[in-house]
Amino acid sequence: MSQSHSTPVPTTLTVVGGGFAGLVAAITAAESGRTRVHLRESHHTAGGRARTADGPYKTNEGPHALYSRGPLWTWLKQRGLIGPVASVPLRATLSGAATVRFHRDGALRRMPPLPVLRLGRKQAHEAPVDTDFHTWASSLIGERHTRYAANAIGVAVFHHDPGALSARFVQERLRRVLAMPPEAKYPVGGWSSVVDRLVAHARHLGVRIDTGSRVTDTELAGAAALGPVIVATSLPAARSLLADDSLTWAGGRTALLDLGLRTRRGDAFIISDLDSPGWIERFTAQDPTLAPPGEQLVQAQLPLAPGESRSVGIARAERLLDLGLPGWRERVTHRAEALATGRTGALDLPGTTWRDRPAIDRGNGIYLAGDQVAAPGLLAEVSFNSALEAASLALHHARLHRLVEADRDTRSHRLDLKSA
Template structure:
């Protein structure tokens, strides 16, 4: 009995290392083609940075949202994997505040809003954002615009990044109506649906399974391998010191507060990058009745301690959440270092990041590799590309993502 090459390839087993968003999407994509998939996750639960803490305070690792005009949203929607998702209530938008010149304002400066209307393609790759924005709205408002995008880049000085990179994010964050949507119950609800869908397709999911470099080599001898871990973990696993890229560093602060009417919904710091959001405004299930969940991220410069970011967060809380100190029911602090996605410096784009195809049947997926998109969309696009290359034996030229929707690139 004869078989064609496609049939032969689709029956070759695929190993996925890492059970975060990228690993689950890569596994599902491959399994939908009929490929046997074995997914290994070193942690005892799946989800990676998309994990949500257990009750009573259902926190993500820093502020999280899905963007409804992005490819990840469409892919999830097509498979009925989003589940209930909350938009920002109108009343909450009226409680958004912008910290500028030391006080809270109801609106960002109009020049910043005008700049946000420009498409990313209007901004150059080779120039830093502050220099480019200064030519359009002056240095003071350029600084405000750069700091406004701290929520999407987790970087202490976004103005030093590529103008194209920052403008793509500014355009989408300031979009009207807002793109941000919030899975009810936190991102774990989406991870649960992804996991169930993967298992229904026959994916063998193994948690508490930490693979070594020799394990990877053995798996690669029997079929393609997708490494869907952090870039630091992939660097160690593959023994490849070239797997490095610029990322952010932020202090994270989670608070449970007893509810007070007219607390701010969002405090966006325009004097320096920083973001505080009351997530129970759109999803009350994230905290016990009568309480609200606040999450903050304050980017840190090299050498700055977490306490510096925490102090800044507390100052913003004093302004936007009066009396918060006497209302605290829960508090947790963390430092996110190199865990917040890729940042492109002037002269670089997503195409310059570590390539997905590493040769010898090994592929990378994650939020710091060569794929377009914003935040989790990089993990999504790289997972699709890694699965596609694995199934087709890597026949596409390195870095060829022509079949992806690159409108946000």
């Protein structure tokens, strides 16, 4: 008499990458309670671009903020994962203790031009997809003010020429960046405080998290044999891992500058460059814990054109600092420079939308998540939305996998009984 059928091996959903997208995908899958989840991260800590540096200056990889009217904020809030946050210090701004300045025509101004503010109130659907922002907006507010508006959105697109992008893409972001009261919220202690809560929540749900665990293409194939796989890495890393040259999308190059400065009353809180894309923010204005007592943390991002060196962007940042933070050079206690290439999210050119980006479903139980794939949203919201979709598709695939295995096992058992 033959042996009875064996118990099938439980399906395992593997997540490659422990940034925001990977952690959200792992938590979403684990919350279903229908499959085991294994997350693998090559770095020694989770977080991806949401990591906060250790040490006395708690820097993120360039200026970071959560947007409180977006889906990521709602999802985090529902799970108690946001924690303490700081808001744009409007009262201090109005009193002059924390000033917002706009660099226009070589000088700092208190307000952006009124035509730019009026344009920011237009609904995104009023802007065409197949026309560049500069052409569309110039017909409404003129070329000069359109240039100011396009440069103002550099903070959200990290691109040297936002006016050349799809009008719909830019207008969606301009409307939210100029919204009042401001959407931007800042996790106290840096973004790693949110990452730590995500990791703890994932582990509480039973997610196995292995850091310092780089996945090879051979290991990926092995994981796919046990269940669905979500690749939540940068697009270049996913392209290499999956050997898929189609995984490309436009991104920006950005010079990053971090400064620790001895405190001086009257320093600008934000400098938004309207003459060319650029953004400088004094993060200790809303969260003093990011620098040692008596010091402040300033971070800048300056988008670079193709062929421009990091030094070009840093020089622009220094000129803005001369205007908004007088005497900053004599007050420096910490300085770091970096170049972010292809790590600043998706950019939609005229005639394209998020739907044209690399698809989440790659076939054969492989799914993508990240900030350059086919999902809507502002900045980190793209990673978040793609993670939800990838987890949903992966869970469906896992369910079908279990049904196929159960059916195969049942048929095998019937044959055993018949032969007996």
